[in-house]
Amino acid sequence: MSQVTESGPSHEVAIDPLDLVAPDRYGRSGAPHDVWTTLRAESPVHWCEPAGFETFWAVTKHADIMEVAGQPEVYSNAHGIVVLNDEQVAANLEGGNPLRDMRTIIEMDPPTHRLYRKVASGFFTPKGIDQLDEIVASSARALVDALGDEGECDFIERIAQRHPLRVLATILGIDRDDEERVLELTQQLFAGDDPDIQRESTSRTEAAKELGTEFYILFDRIINDRRAHPRDDLASLLANAMLPGGEALGPLETFGYYLIVFSAGHDTTRNALSGALAAFVDHPDQLALVGAHPELARCAVEEIVRWTTPVNYMKRTALQDTELRGRQVREGERLTLFYASANRDEDVFDEPFRFDVTRQPNRHLGFGWAEHFCLGAHLARASMHALVQELASRVELLEYAGAPTQTASSFVVGLKTLPVRYRIRPAR
Ligand code: HEM
Numbered sequence: 001m002s003q004v005t006e007s008g009p010s011h012e013v014a015i016d017p018l019d020l021v022a023p024d025r026y027g028r029s030g031a032p033h034d035v036w037t038t039l040r041a042e043s044p045v046h047w048c049e050p051a052g053f054e055t056f057w058a059v060t061k062h063a064d065i066m067e068v069a070g071q072p073e074v075y076s077n078a079h080g081i082v083v084l085n086d087e088q089v090a091a092n093l094e095g096g097n098p099l100r101d102m103r104t105i106i107e108m109d110p111p112t113h114r115l116y117r118k119v120a121s122g123f124f125t126p127k128g129i130d131q132l133d134e135i136v137a138s139s140a141r142a143l144v145d146a147l148g149d150e151g152e153c154d155f156i157e158r159i160a161q162r163h164p165l166r167v168l169a170t171i172l173g174i175d176r177d178d179e180e181r182v183l184e185l186t187q188q189l190f191a192g193d194d195p196d197i198q199r200e201s202t203s204r205t206e207a208a209k210e211l212g213t214e215f216y217i218l219f220d221r222i223i224n225d226r227r228a229h230p231r232d233d234l235a236s237l238l239a240n241a242m243l244p245g246g247e248a249l250g251p252l253e254t255f256g257y258y259l260i261v262f263s264a265g266h267d268t269t270r271n272a273l274s275g276a277l278a279a280f281v282d283h284p285d286q287l288a289l290v291g292a293h294p295e296l297a298r299c300a301v302e303e304i305v306r307w308t309t310p311v312n313y314m315k316r317t318a319l320q321d322t323e324l325r326g327r328q329v330r331e332g333e334r335l336t337l338f339y340a341s342a343n344r345d346e347d348v349f350d351e352p353f354r355f356d357v358t359r360q361p362n363r364h365l366g367f368g369w370a371e372h373f374c375l376g377a378h379l380a381r382a383s384m385h386a387l388v389q390e391l392a393s394r395v396e397l398l399e400y401a402g403a404p405t406q407t408a409s410s411f412v413v414g415l416k417t418l419p420v421r422y423r424i425r426p427a428r
Pocket of ligand 1: 106265268269272309314368369379
């Protein structure tokens with residue numbers, strides 16, 4: 001039994017730490033909000049030793065997560081961002097996995113991190129993203145149109161996964177013909193332990209190697225094309241990128257940039273959209289409110305990110321002995337910043353368990369905080385805004401056509417299937 005009891009004058013609390021990180025538990029019951037509520041109240045920085053996984057401090061309060069994320073010189077991303085299970089730890093020691101050998105900005109610390117982030121940050125500014133308005137709006141319109149006037153579907157299959165795919169494929173130069181294959185690959189990349197999605201292979205290490213190779217072949221073709229024929233898109237910017245000192249990006253770093261943009265952008269937006277739809281089915285008044293007041297759509301998008309928090313946590317590693325909320329954290333110890341818990345923190349949010357599209361202010365940490373704040377936040381917001389507006393202005397009826405299921409993943413979390421019945425007005 002992997003129960004950990006933390007003793008101390010005021011910190012006695014028993015939780016099962018597997019509830020926080022074991023993918024199959026998320027697959028069965030979704031995010032462990034009851035455990036986080038206990039931890040926030042009784043042991044906000046809590047030592048966990050889940051059987052079969054790395055040990056870590058679970059950080060569950062909004063203020064503590066901001067404190068950790070705001071000190072990248074003390075709490076590093078460079079030692080990995082997910083809590084590994086024993087098999088992954090062993091595979092890392094083995095080496096030879098192209099996905100692990102690659103350096104992406106999310107696993108860099110300053111000062112290197114800032115140099116590499118600058119490579120693409122110009123593209124992701126609000127002004128840069130405004131130029132994509134047409135792409136996001138036409139993707140949202142076409143996908144909702146394709147549903148027809150009424151019927152039943154799996155919302156994830158038909159809309160939530162296709163919308164970010166179309167947007168990312170466009171900015172990264174992926175051909176329409178390759179979209180389906182890329183979708184399959186990215187699902188396998190983030191499958192975690194979900195046996196329904198996992199790639200069939202001899203072992204997880206083998207599967208990761210094969211995936212890395214397939215992505216590499218695909219992106220390498222685009223990189224070569226954009227070097228020969230640069231255009232005004234992110235694909236060309238990355239293919240021809242120079243660091244501020246004038247040094248070109250190495251091949252693994254260029255590939256890493258493609259992969260991080262694609263992988264960080266796809267499943268997160270998909271899960272936010274599917275979680276949003278489920279929230280709208282559960283709270284039809286909130287969808288009607290946005291329909292009647294389209295100016296609320298931006299506010300609704302922030303509430304959707306808070307409510308769904310698709311990036312459940314990020315790991316940090318202490319680079320020195322330090323202290324957090326009175327706890328001694330030793331050099332080399334890991335911390336998990338549970339963004340999903342911060343986004344229900346009673347000290348920050350009024351009635352945190354209420355889905356409220358008018359919530360303001362909404363200081364959620366769904367896009368992280370400080371050094372590694374989501375590079376794609378403006379794009380994610382624009383994509384979600386387009387779809388929320390499209391749905392809110394056209395949906396007449398929306399209800400479950402079966403029970404939704406959860407993905408067995410504790411890192412990027414959310415629904416796996418979402419069967420719905422709908423009636424939709426034609427676009428005006
Ligand atoms: C609803 C959708 C999204 C959510 C909830 C989300 C969430 C996050 C979070 C929490 C982080 C911070 C990681 C940390 O603390 O270490 C992050 C980083 C990042 N995100 Fe997003 N993201 C979303 C969409 C996107 C999109 C659409 C893109 C790209 C097109 C993107 C690209 C990135 C990148 C490149 C980073 C790493 C930034 C860095 O290390 O400096 N994300 N995201």
